[in-house]
Amino acid sequence: MKNHKSRLRYWLNLITLTILSFFLTLFILTIYASNRWVQSYLYPARIIPTGEWLVENKISYQELELTTKDGINLAAWYTPPQNGSVILVAHGYNGNRPENIYVMLAKHGYGVLAWDFRAHGQSGGEYCSLGYYEQLDVEAALDYALAQPDVEHVGAWGGSMGASTVILTAAKHPEIEAVVSDSAFPTLEDVMRLNTPIKIMQPFVLFFGELLSGADLDQVRPVDEIAKISPRAVLIIDGWRDAAVAMNSPYRFFDAAGEPKQLWVEEGVPHLAMYDRDPEGYEKRVIDFFDAYLK
Numbered sequence: 001m002k003n004h005k006s007r008l009r010y011w012l013n014l015i016t017l018t019i020l021s022f023f024l025t026l027f028i029l030t031i032y033a034s035n036r037w038v039q040s041y042l043y044p045a046r047i048i049p050t051g052e053w054l055v056e057n058k059i060s061y062q063e064l065e066l067t068t069k070d071g072i073n074l075a076a077w078y079t080p081p082q083n084g085s086v087i088l089v090a091h092g093y094n095g096n097r098p099e100n101i102y103v104m105l106a107k108h109g110y111g112v113l114a115w116d117f118r119a120h121g122q123s124g125g126e127y128c129s130l131g132y133y134e135q136l137d138v139e140a141a142l143d144y145a146l147a148q149p150d151v152e153h154v155g156a157w158g159g160s161m162g163a164s165t166v167i168l169t170a171a172k173h174p175e176i177e178a179v180v181s182d183s184a185f186p187t188l189e190d191v192m193r194l195n196t197p198i199k200i201m202q203p204f205v206l207f208f209g210e211l212l213s214g215a216d217l218d219q220v221r222p223v224d225e226i227a228k229i230s231p232r233a234v235l236i237i238d239g240w241r242d243a244a245v246a247m248n249s250p251y252r253f254f255d256a257a258g259e260p261k262q263l264w265v266e267e268g269v270p271h272l273a274m275y276d277r278d279p280e281g282y283e284k285r286v287i288d289f290f291d292a293y294l295k
Contacts, residue, residue, distance in 0.1 A: 227256055
């Protein structure tokens with residue numbers, strides 16, 4: 001009887017140890033995977049812009065370097081305005097200066113200032129914070145534009161991360177008189193949760209995101225800030241597919257924004273692909289918007 005109890009205790013202890021070991025291993029793997037997942041977002045691929053489209057379309061521009069308040073050097077292009085208005089052009093995550101948008105604006109007489117965000121393209125910076133420190137990049141561009149003698153008005157176009165960052169910055173800087181937001185994310189927490197492949201990883205991804213970047217997720221909530229842009233105008237553009245549907249992005253922004261505001265949503269268009277789907281329609285809407293609120 002005693003041997004039987006000892007044997008039972010042995011097997012119970014073994015089973016308990018096995019279960020604990022399994023969950024400990026799962027926990028360690030979750031921590032490791034979450035850390036690596038965050039690291040993959042902090043260090044985007046650097047894609048160097050060529051300027052070929054600007055040259056092909058005979059858009060004259062100068063290369064320059066902007067310096068942020070925290071000492072990051074940003075590679076940029078600048079074309080002076082013919083109509084007194086400059087548009088700040090802020091690209092998305094894993095991108096660089098968008099030449100199609102640059103050409104579209106410049107050929108209508110708008111000045112254009114486009115740059116590579118920190119940790120992107122040819123700019124300095126070790127890592128990307130997806131809209132937190134990038135607000136300093138927009139501010140550096142704004143300061144440069146306002147210092148130019150031929151600039152009377154400043155607007156901004158942003159795509160994806162750039163759109164969210166422009167909204168956050170414009171909410172604090174009334175010098176930005178009109179904003180076009182293409183495919184912005186409502187909050188950084190939303191986009192991190194959406195792009196985390198395993199649900200159990202989500203709290204760890206949020207934790208490591210803040211720890212490794214130094215960013216405060218609660219400070220990257222453009223949907224909560226967009227109302228502060230009013231009475232300046234906002235044009236919200238988004239393709240109603242995938243992430244836009246999952247986060248209800250354009251409609252949350254439109255409902256939160258003050259007047260004047262415009263909304264353009266198309267069914268079945270992927271993220272940041274409205275220009276590719278309808279270049280002529282895109283150009284007309286964006287130029288008409290800036291013409292109405294900057295001239």
